[in-house]
Amino acid sequence: MDVQSVKLYLQNIEEYVMDEDKIVTYKWLSKNLGIHVNTAKQLLYTFATEQKINVNLTYLVGGVLCDGTGCKVQIVREEDLEKAKAEFKALTSEHVYSVQKAKILPDLGVLYAVDCHKRDENEDGKRLSAITCSHSVLRPQEEIGRLRLKARAATSTRDAKRWPTGHAPSKKTAEAHSNSEVASTDGSKGKNGTKKKELNTGIAAMFAAQTCKTKQGGPNEKPKAAENSSDKPKTSSGITMFFNRQTEKPIKPSVSAPKDSPSSGLSPKDSHGNEVDASCASEKLKEKQEGNSNKKGKVSSNVKNSSIKNTEQKWGGGKGKRVNTDEKLLPAKKRKRIVVVSDSEDSSDDDVFGRDGGDAPDMPPLPEVAPHHESDTDDVIPPTPEAELKRGRKRVRKMKDKTYVDEDGYILTCKEYVFESCTDSEVEQEKENEKKLSKGNCEQFETKKSESVKPVSKEPPAKKKASPQKTKQATLMNFFKKSI
Amino acid sequence: MIPQEVKSTGSVGKLLSSPTNENETESVYSRINCSFTNLSERFGHHSKDYSKQFAHIYAVRLTKMRELLNKRIHNKWGPDVRIRKLHELQEEESRKCVVLGTLFKHQEMKPSILKEISEEHQLIPQPPRTHFFDDSDQLILEDELQRIRLVGNLDVHLVVTGVVCAVLGNEDGDGKFLVDDYCWAGVSEPIQHPLQSNDERFVVLLSGLDLANSGDTLLPFQLFIDWIGGFLGDMGEQEHQACAVRVLIAGNSVKGCGEHKAPVLHNTYKTDVGDAITLDATKLLDDFLVQLTSSIDVDLMPGEFDPSNHTMPQQPLHYCMFPQASVYQTLHGVPNPYECEIGGRRMLGTSGQPIDDISRYSKLSDPLSILQLTLEWAHLTPTCPDTLSCYPYYQEDPFIISECPDIYFAGNQPQFQSKLYEGPEGQQVRLICIPAFSKTHSCVVVNLKNLDCYTVRFDASDSMGPGLDK
Numbered sequence A: 001m002d003v004q005s006v007k008l009y010l011q012n013i014e015e016y017v018m019d020e021d022k023i024v025t026y027k028w029l030s031k032n033l034g035i036h037v038n039t040a041k042q043l044l045y046t047f048a049t050e051q052k053i054n055v056n057l058t059y060l061v062g063g064v065l066c067d068g069t070g071c072k073v074q075i076v077r078e079e080d081l082e083k084a085k086a087e088f089k090a091l092t093s094e095h096v097y098s099v100q101k102a103k104i105l106p107d108l109g110v111l112y113a114v115d116c117h118k119r120d121e122n123e124d125g126k127r128l129s130a131i132t133c134s135h136s137v138l139r140p141q142e143e144i145g146r147l148r149l150k151a152r153a154a155t156s157t158r159d160a161k162r163w164p165t166g167h168a169p170s171k172k173t174a175e176a177h178s179n180s181e182v183a184s185t186d187g188s189k190g191k192n193g194t195k196k197k198e199l200n201t202g203i204a205a206m207f208a209a210q211t212c213k214t215k216q217g218g219p220n221e222k223p224k225a226a227e228n229s230s231d232k233p234k235t236s237s238g239i240t241m242f243f244n245r246q247t248e249k250p251i252k253p254s255v256s257a258p259k260d261s262p263s264s265g266l267s268p269k270d271s272h273g274n275e276v277d278a279s280c281a282s283e284k285l286k287e288k289q290e291g292n293s294n295k296k297g298k299v300s301s302n303v304k305n306s307s308i309k310n311t312e313q314k315w316g317g318g319k320g321k322r323v324n325t326d327e328k329l330l331p332a333k334k335r336k337r338i339v340v341v342s343d344s345e346d347s348s349d350d351d352v353f354g355r356d357g358g359d360a361p362d363m364p365p366l367p368e369v370a371p372h373h374e375s376d377t378d379d380v381i382p383p384t385p386e387a388e389l390k391r392g393r394k395r396v397r398k399m400k401d402k403t404y405v406d407e408d409g410y411i412l413t414c415k416e417y418v419f420e421s422c423t424d425s426e427v428e429q430e431k432e433n434e435k436k437l438s439k440g441n442c443e444q445f446e447t448k449k450s451e452s453v454k455p456v457s458k459e460p461p462a463k464k465k466a467s468p469q470k471t472k473q474a475t476l477m478n479f480f481k482k483s484i
Numbered sequence B: 001m002i003p004q005e006v007k008s009t010g011s012v013g014k015l016l017s018s019p020t021n022e023n024e025t026e027s028v029y030s031r032i033n034c035s036f037t038n039l040s041e042r043f044g045h046h047s048k049d050y051s052k053q054f055a056h057i058y059a060v061r062l063t064k065m066r067e068l069l070n071k072r073i074h075n076k077w078g079p080d081v082r083i084r085k086l087h088e089l090q091e092e093e094s095r096k097c098v099v100l101g102t103l104f105k106h107q108e109m110k111p112s113i114l115k116e117i118s119e120e121h122q123l124i125p126q127p128p129r130t131h132f133f134d135d136s137d138q139l140i141l142e143d144e145l146q147r148i149r150l151v152g153n154l155d156v157h158l159v160v161t162g163v164v165c166a167v168l169g170n171e172d173g174d175g176k177f178l179v180d181d182y183c184w185a186g187v188s189e190p191i192q193h194p195l196q197s198n199d200e201r202f203v204v205l206l207s208g209l210d211l212a213n214s215g216d217t218l219l220p221f222q223l224f225i226d227w228i229g230g231f232l233g234d235m236g237e238q239e240h241q242a243c244a245v246r247v248l249i250a251g252n253s254v255k256g257c258g259e260h261k262a263p264v265l266h267n268t269y270k271t272d273v274g275d276a277i278t279l280d281a282t283k284l285l286d287d288f289l290v291q292l293t294s295s296i297d298v299d300l301m302p303g304e305f306d307p308s309n310h311t312m313p314q315q316p317l318h319y320c321m322f323p324q325a326s327v328y329q330t331l332h333g334v335p336n337p338y339e340c341e342i343g344g345r346r347m348l349g350t351s352g353q354p355i356d357d358i359s360r361y362s363k364l365s366d367p368l369s370i371l372q373l374t375l376e377w378a379h380l381t382p383t384c385p386d387t388l389s390c391y392p393y394y395q396e397d398p399f400i401i402s403e404c405p406d407i408y409f410a411g412n413q414p415q416f417q418s419k420l421y422e423g424p425e426g427q428q429v430r431l432i433c434i435p436a437f438s439k440t441h442s443c444v445v446v447n448l449k450n451l452d453c454y455t456v457r458f459d460a461s462d463s464m465g466p467g468l469d470k
Helices: A003-019 A028-032 A037-050 A078-085 A110-119 A123-128 A141-166 A168-192 A200-216 A223-235 A238-265 A270-312 A317-339 A347-356 A366-380 A385-407 A409-421 A422-439 A444-454 A454-466 A468-483 B055-077 B086-092 B113-119 B218-228 B235-241 B273-293 B353-361 B366-377
Strands: A055-066 A072-075 A088-100 B036-038 B097-106 B138-142 B147-153 B166-172 B176-184 B202-206 B242-251 B297-301 B329-333 B338-342 B343-349 B409-411 B417-423 B428-435 B444-449 B453-459
Touching: A003 A028, A003 A088, A028 A037, A028 A088, A028 B218, A037 A088, A055 A078, A055 A123, A072 A078, A072 A088, A078 A088, A088 B235, A123 B428, A366 B242, A385 B097, A409 A454, B036 B453, B055 B097, B055 B176, B086 B097, B086 B147, B086 B166, B097 B147, B147 B166, B202 B409, B202 B428, B218 B235, B218 B453, B242 B338, B242 B343, B242 B409, B273 B428, B297 B338, B353 B366, B353 B409, B366 B409, B366 B417, B366 B428, B428 B444, B428 B453
Parallel strands: A072 B453, B147 B176, B202 B242, B242 B297, B297 B329, B343 B409, B409 B428
Antiparallel strands: A055 A072, A055 A088, B036 B338, B097 B138, B097 B166, B138 B147, B166 B176, B202 B444, B338 B343, B417 B428, B444 B453
């Protein structure tokens, strides 16, 4: 190596050490400059002797130990070099390991990091070492393939098992969703009285046309009622009847969706007020839907249900009623949940949109998108945990109560404590409770509630009734708009 | 025992000079090539049939080892000693004879799942035990049909269940067998392998890298790799390293100890930390291995806590786990136990589970002496399948040591121990307890020529620390 290149290399090292404040190990240097490791060691030594005062060194010493325990290879700081060398009976190696500006290396472990970074960048460092290995050759591609193949065979069965359970069902649900959505949107369009059916094509158009008929026949605001009671006989020939039913079936889920979505999207803190809104709205909705004829029966059945539950839950005493209201809301929701499996984060947007989104219905292509989106979230968020999340505290609380009752009725005080932890719902609960207590009647309770929230709920019912699915579409659209 | 003496000191310090003559310092040595045969086929799983009962292993073991034992018995006690089965003992009427069988150690302390279940609703949970021997332990000898209690001259605490042996003695009145002397299957006769060459060749053994748990192992291990790969050291050292023909990593490279069960709150969200750690450690191992395999042959054995199957024999770690290193032909995934022949020397060993298991169920505590005993018992893992899980073999027992190895090792031991075992027929076996690298930062170098063996420690710890003030 001529003097010129040595000078050049030394300048390089000076740059690394002095200017860039690097820890320069022989290995790093060798890789970086592409020189033999031994030359790198010598360069470092030369550099260090020239810059004696300014730099700090670590040495590598190796040899046979005096105490007969074998050999040792060791990195030592400059100042410990002599002491370390005294340990060896015979020295086999001594050279500079690294040069750095820092006076004290607190931990020699940092030297590992220096080389560690370099490792993946330069793979042909091998030739720089003092040993070559002739038989360390790359495996032929086929052999690697064979080794991998073996692995694939081992896991293939598992994969085969996984796919059907993991993805096929989700596809199914997606399909189901799309089906139900197509149906329900059409149905709801008819109800809504919007004139956007022209955009539908194929089967959807058929549904639309059919629902259109029903709409024409019935009152605009209450198309469902019309369908149910008055209009059907008029409009339906055999085939339309069939369609009618089809559209009707999905309607229940579709109606349920608005209830579900607001509650799901709400954060646990402020969920309750809105929830009540929603439930009120939906219940109002229901009433409307049921029409005059159905209403009485339905309500009475409600009452019956609640009273049954009341008796069931008498164990709780005063609190039993509280839970009761809960219970009353829950079954409806449960049913809904089954249908619209996951209605995730954006459902709060849903709610907002449902209220002000007059343009929601004119997005016919969206039903196609929505199912996919839904199935995706399906995969990510399993429905049950979500449901728990939605109503988390309340439900947990309830469960606990039950177990407590089985074992020891006195533990119910615990329940009280939990109630207080979520104050919003507590207030709401209390309100409801009062109402309940005063009337003990579900109908009364509902009306009161609806009165109290009427300003808000008045508009939503119509929209919600219009279509939960649509609100969902709207959400998506909303989402896209925002993001753009 | 101490290596290469002062041979290479002449060149020490040459690197403490300015680079002048590149011919002198930039010498490149070529790694010595060495013949190699993998003899571990019997440890591979050809078919997986878990429908068999474990009793077959004992039956096969007894039949196979009876042959080995018969020879020993006549050597030891003369040609006219009578060998009887247990059911023939009555006819002997307390005359001296030899019976052959498998030892069974009756241990009250031995954990039993049935016992655990039946005692489940009892008072206080006992602290977990690590050793299970007790003074009440009894020794029972079983042959194909019967069993008999052994008393007398065979110390129950120095044997374990599953060892096949011959005992000389007589039956006393009440159905016990009074042992005068006993005989192990012993080390089989040495097979003279011609050494491939008389040059110095080295095999480097290490174990217990435990990359999942050790931050301070990284630099020492990197030093080891640089040392093997010819980066470190003076020219003499590098020349010497070129004679290393093989690196054997005897288990627990990824993980060196079981999961620590930290107390957790139930019903809280759990991230699967354990898996992530194992994954990272495997990647790290791959990073290291690729450096090693680019310059030397590497045999990689799985260990007790590695991501392989847990039952003996453990199958090789899969190449898929090492996408970088596996492109080199020099990476060899091998099973545990592992047997091979390198340059005419036969190597046999395990990652250490049998040794640990025996020390748990007997008063034997010195790993080296346990290693030697397993050699004398002619069985790698006598406690399989009793207390060490193993594949339910039914036509063979691959763990019988039927051919005498030259190097017999056990990985993951607390410290380095070695001994040249000399058998009665002139067998020389180098016994090695390979220390866990994560604890001692050392590897073991074995000279294939003369079976010398020594450790090399890689130290990067603080020089001011107490470690150096010896």
